[in-house]
Amino acid sequence: MFQINRRWDEKSEQIGTKRTPFLWQFCPDFIASPESLKLLRKELRDKVKFRNKSNDLYNLDQTTDLQTVQKIKKLPVLGQFLKFMQTSVREWVIKQTGFDLTDQLSITGSRYSKGDYLLPHDDRNSNRKVAFVLYLNDMTAEDGGSLRLFGTDGNNFPDGVIEEKSPHFNDLCFFEVSEKSWHEVKEVLGKAKRWSVNGWFHVKEQIDLKRVAVKTLPISLNEETFDFEDYLSPDCLNDKLMAGRRREFEKNSYIAINNFLKPDVLEKVKQGLKQSEYSVEGPWHKYKQFVRSGDIKNGNSITAHLTNFFQSKQLMTYFSVITGLHFVDIPGIVTSLETAEDDHDLPGPSKKARMENQDCGKKKSSTTFKAFKMSQGCYKLADDQVLDTTIDQGYSLDVKFFITDDQWKDKDGGYTSYIAAFEKSEILRLKPVDNVAYITFKEPKCLDITRYIGSAAGEKEYSCFNVCYHGIDPPVGDDSEDEE
Structure with a gap:
C-alpha cells in the first residue's frame, strides 16, 4: 500500500550530505501512491484523538505516539503506514545519511490551527538522530505554517533562515538532529489546518546536550540622586x-x-x-x-x-x-x-x-x-x-x-x-x-x-x-x- 516513489528510491548517492550547517533534505512526492496517503489522513482525522499541547515553546494539537494508539488493529491504513516507516523509510534514510539507526521509531500526528506555532528549537533529546515530517495537505505562504531552517553563528545559536518551505501534500522533509539543527514552524495565519505525521529515528548513543550558555551580565547600580x-x-x-x-x-x-x-x-x-x-x-x-x-x-x-x-x-x-x-x-x-x-x-x-x-x-x-x-x-x-x-x-x-x-x-x-x-x-x-x-x-x-x-x-x-x-x-x- 505504501511505497517510496521510484524517483527517490533509485537515488544511489547520499542526497543530503552536502547540506549545511546540518544535513537536511526536502523530498517532494515522496510516496508513490498519493491515494494511500489520503486514506491515512482520513483515518487520522476521523479515528485518532488529538490533544492540545501548549507551553512557552509551542501551541498545537497532537496525538500520542501513533504506535501506542488504542485499537490499532481497527486502523488498517495506519498499521501499514507504521510498518512502512519502521522498515522501508528507515532503511532508505540509513542509505541516504550513513547513520547507524536502530529499530526505534517515534512518530505522532500533528495538527496546527489558526494561531498555532512552534518556536526555534533543535530537537535534541536522548538518542534522536534523524527528524522527519510528512505533510498531509497543501498550504500557501499566506496560510502560514511554513517550516523554517536556521543557519548558526559561532556559538551554534540560530542565526538567519537558510530555507523556508510551505507544507505540500506528500512532501517529506528529514534532517539530522544536532546542536545546529535549529528550526521552527511559523504561525498558522489562515483557516486551513496544517496536518502532518512527524517524529524521529534513533541511534544507540545518547546525544551530547551541552550548549553554550547565554548569560545576562549584572549591572552596577548608580549613586545618582533623584527626586x-x-x-x-x-x-x-x-x-x-x-x-x-x-x-x-x-x-x-x-x-x-x-x-x-x-x-x-x-x-x-x-x-x-x-x-x-x-x-x-x-x-x-x-x-x-x-x-x-x-x-x-x-x-x-x-x-x-x-x-x-x-x-x-x-x-x-x-x-x-x-x-x-x-x-x-x-x-x-x-x-x-x-x-x-x-x-x-x-x-x-x-x-x-x-x-x-x-x-x-x-x-x-x-x-x-x-x-x-x-x-x-x-x-x-x-x-x-x-x-x-x-x-x-x-x-x-x-x-x-x-x-x-x-x-x-x-x-x-x-x-x-x-x-x-x-x-x-x-x-x-x-x-x-x-x-x-x-x-x-x-x-x-x-x-x-x-x-x-x-x-x-x-x-x-x-x-x-x-x-x-x-x-x-x-x-x-x-x-x-x-x-x-
Missing part, C-alpha cells in the same frame, strides 16, 4: 497607599502599582520611545525582542534619564521600603515612610528576606536590567540553562514596568507567566498594562516567560523596563512567629 517627586506619581508616595501595598505584597508576594509615573513624565517617555531606533535581539532559541540602539548613551533624553532612574540605588531603596524586603540599609530617604512605620501605618520589617552582604547569606547579590520593546513575533522562553541561572541567582525581587497605548488580551500573547520548574500550572500572569509596575518575589526555581505575540495582536506593542534584584536571603521564621 522621587520628579518621576513618581503622588499615589506612589502616599503613606497610606504604600502601607496597603506593603501588606498586600506580604500576603501575595507580588503587587501591581498603577499610575507609576507622573502623567507628564509618562507622555514624554512615550514620545522618546517612539523616536528611538531599535534593533532586534536574540538568540532566537531564548528570546526575540527589540532593544533601543540610538539613544541609550544620550544622557539628555528622557528615556536615558528613566533608564538611569531604574538602575539607581535610590529606586532600589524605594522597592525595599514598599515590599518590606529590607535587602538594603534604608538611610531614611523617605522620611514620611519612617514616620508612618512608627505610627503603625506600615507593618513591621518583613521576615521574608534580606539582601546578602559580607556577613550573611550564601548567594552573591547582583542586579540585572533590561529595557526592551515587544510586538508581533516576540517571545521569551525558559529552558534548563535558564533554570540553572535562576537557581544560582537565588531569591529575587523582579520589577517589570510597562508602557503601552494598547489594550492587551490573553489571545494576543505578550503576557508574563511565572511558572515553577517541572510544573504545568501557572503561578502568576501579568498583562502588559500602561503605566503599571509589577513587583514580584521570585523563589529560585521560579521562571518567568513571555508568551509568543501572535497575529491576533496586530500592530500592538509595549515597552518594558525590567530590573531584578538577586541574592536575597531565603525566608526565615514560620507563620507562628509572623506578626498579625
Whole structure:
C-alpha cells in the first residue's frame, strides 16, 4: 500500500550530505501512491484523538505516539503506514545519511490551527538522530505554517533562515538532529489546518546536550540622586497607599502599582520611545525582542534619564521600603515612610528576606536590567540553562514596568507567566498594562516567560523596563512567629 516513489528510491548517492550547517533534505512526492496517503489522513482525522499541547515553546494539537494508539488493529491504513516507516523509510534514510539507526521509531500526528506555532528549537533529546515530517495537505505562504531552517553563528545559536518551505501534500522533509539543527514552524495565519505525521529515528548513543550558555551580565547600580517627586506619581508616595501595598505584597508576594509615573513624565517617555531606533535581539532559541540602539548613551533624553532612574540605588531603596524586603540599609530617604512605620501605618520589617552582604547569606547579590520593546513575533522562553541561572541567582525581587497605548488580551500573547520548574500550572500572569509596575518575589526555581505575540495582536506593542534584584536571603521564621 505504501511505497517510496521510484524517483527517490533509485537515488544511489547520499542526497543530503552536502547540506549545511546540518544535513537536511526536502523530498517532494515522496510516496508513490498519493491515494494511500489520503486514506491515512482520513483515518487520522476521523479515528485518532488529538490533544492540545501548549507551553512557552509551542501551541498545537497532537496525538500520542501513533504506535501506542488504542485499537490499532481497527486502523488498517495506519498499521501499514507504521510498518512502512519502521522498515522501508528507515532503511532508505540509513542509505541516504550513513547513520547507524536502530529499530526505534517515534512518530505522532500533528495538527496546527489558526494561531498555532512552534518556536526555534533543535530537537535534541536522548538518542534522536534523524527528524522527519510528512505533510498531509497543501498550504500557501499566506496560510502560514511554513517550516523554517536556521543557519548558526559561532556559538551554534540560530542565526538567519537558510530555507523556508510551505507544507505540500506528500512532501517529506528529514534532517539530522544536532546542536545546529535549529528550526521552527511559523504561525498558522489562515483557516486551513496544517496536518502532518512527524517524529524521529534513533541511534544507540545518547546525544551530547551541552550548549553554550547565554548569560545576562549584572549591572552596577548608580549613586545618582533623584527626586522621587520628579518621576513618581503622588499615589506612589502616599503613606497610606504604600502601607496597603506593603501588606498586600506580604500576603501575595507580588503587587501591581498603577499610575507609576507622573502623567507628564509618562507622555514624554512615550514620545522618546517612539523616536528611538531599535534593533532586534536574540538568540532566537531564548528570546526575540527589540532593544533601543540610538539613544541609550544620550544622557539628555528622557528615556536615558528613566533608564538611569531604574538602575539607581535610590529606586532600589524605594522597592525595599514598599515590599518590606529590607535587602538594603534604608538611610531614611523617605522620611514620611519612617514616620508612618512608627505610627503603625506600615507593618513591621518583613521576615521574608534580606539582601546578602559580607556577613550573611550564601548567594552573591547582583542586579540585572533590561529595557526592551515587544510586538508581533516576540517571545521569551525558559529552558534548563535558564533554570540553572535562576537557581544560582537565588531569591529575587523582579520589577517589570510597562508602557503601552494598547489594550492587551490573553489571545494576543505578550503576557508574563511565572511558572515553577517541572510544573504545568501557572503561578502568576501579568498583562502588559500602561503605566503599571509589577513587583514580584521570585523563589529560585521560579521562571518567568513571555508568551509568543501572535497575529491576533496586530500592530500592538509595549515597552518594558525590567530590573531584578538577586541574592536575597531565603525566608526565615514560620507563620507562628509572623506578626498579625
